[in-house]
Amino acid sequence: MKRLDLSGTKFGRLEVIGLSGISRHKDGRAFTEWNVRCICGAVFPVQGSTLRFRTRDVCNKCRRESNPPNFRHGLRKTREYENPKNNKYYRYGGRGIKFLFSSFEEFFKELGPRPEGFVIDRTDNEGNYEPGNVQWVNRSQSIRNSSRCLKN
Numbered sequence: 001m002k003r004l005d006l007s008g009t010k011f012g013r014l015e016v017i018g019l020s021g022i023s024r025h026k027d028g029r030a031f032t033e034w035n036v037r038c039i040c041g042a043v044f045p046v047q048g049s050t051l052r053f054r055t056r057d058v059c060n061k062c063r064r065e066s067n068p069p070n071f072r073h074g075l076r077k078t079r080e081y082e083n084p085k086n087n088k089y090y091r092y093g094g095r096g097i098k099f100l101f102s103s104f105e106e107f108f109k110e111l112g113p114r115p116e117g118f119v120i121d122r123t124d125n126e127g128n129y130e131p132g133n134v135q136w137v138n139r140s141q142s143i144r145n146s147s148r149c150l151k152n
Contacts, residue, residue: 006034006048012057013039020045038062097122100130111136121145 006016020033032048038059050056101107110131111120118136120129125145127133137145 003032004048004052006051009051011036011051011054013062014046014051014057014059016051017043097126098128098130100128106131107134110134 007018009016014036016034017037018035020035022030023033024030033045034048034051035043036046036051037043038061040059040062042059042061044059046056099107101110107129111134114120115136118138119142121135121137121142122129122145123133123135
């Protein structure tokens, strides 16, 4: 099979500078490694398929530096972190309700860790998640405050 020459090709912030070699996976399949240079100057080898399928387009150092500060707090898998990919997100972000804390750290400082059995609640149900409008409440209180239970 003819190997695709990626030399000189750019993938995001990475530019292929030459062939590094042919390596093998543990199961014996061969793959091509290419030496790449990031815009920061870092040079390292990357599998050709990783480049072609765009699963890698920046070095680790630049990836860490380019992540917004809200994603570097290390608390993404905690109970306090609200995931925008949640299937109920349409009820909050979809309604125009915004997270107006400048960072997750500010949010965490305002509320502290979530007590067992409690959920986040907004004092003003139509207001945003912002300083002074959030609190921890038990689930029954949260249900009473929800938009489904509020009478017009």
